Amino acid sequence: MASATYDNNNIFAKILRGEIPCQKVYEDDVALAFMDIMPRADGHVLVIPKAPSRNILDADPGALGALMARVQTLARAVKTAVAAEGVMILQCNEPAAGQTVFHLHFHILPCWSHVELRPHAGDMVSAEALVPIRDKIIAALQAG
Numbered sequence: 001m002a003s004a005t006y007d008n009n010n011i012f013a014k015i016l017r018g019e020i021p022c023q024k025v026y027e028d029d030v031a032l033a034f035m036d037i038m039p040r041a042d043g044h045v046l047v048i049p050k051a052p053s054r055n056i057l058d059a060d061p062g063a064l065g066a067l068m069a070r071v072q073t074l075a076r077a078v079k080t081a082v083a084a085e086g087v088m089i090l091q092c093n094e095p096a097a098g099q100t101v102f103h104l105h106f107h108i109l110p111c112w113s114h115v116e117l118r119p120h121a122g123d124m125v126s127a128e129a130l131v132p133i134r135d136k137i138i139a140a141l142q143a144g
Contacts, residue, residue: 012103084110
């Protein structure tokens with residue numbers, strides 16, 4: 001039942017090391033949150049732990065608990081920032097479940113009653129296009 005080992009060269013590890021840029025929403029000693037460049041909804045944010053783990057199946061339980069507090073805070077801020085009716089938290093483990101980047105991550109997807117989510121791994125948007133929503137989310141975080 002052992003899973004594959006953690007790959008230090010996955011795209012999220014590179015983002016954590018500053019080798020690949022991102023539109024950062026939040027960062028502390030536990031987590032980094034940034035805008036998804038292939039957003040399924042306006043305001044789609046990814047939250048990743050700084051501690052390396054391939055997915056939730058091999059994550060340290062203590063680190064996972066600390067990470068979930070950040071996911072909750074960010075979900076509230078995203079919902080407020082984009083005036084969403086609800087929020088979906090999505091987390092996939094292993095390819096059969098839809099995981100494509102093998103660093104634990106949570107998708108925060110704002111939802112509205114009559115707006116369908118865009119496809120997973122759909123169209124890529126420019127970093128500049130994400131800035132206005134990113135700034136609204138940062139403001140919502142600062143407002144508490």
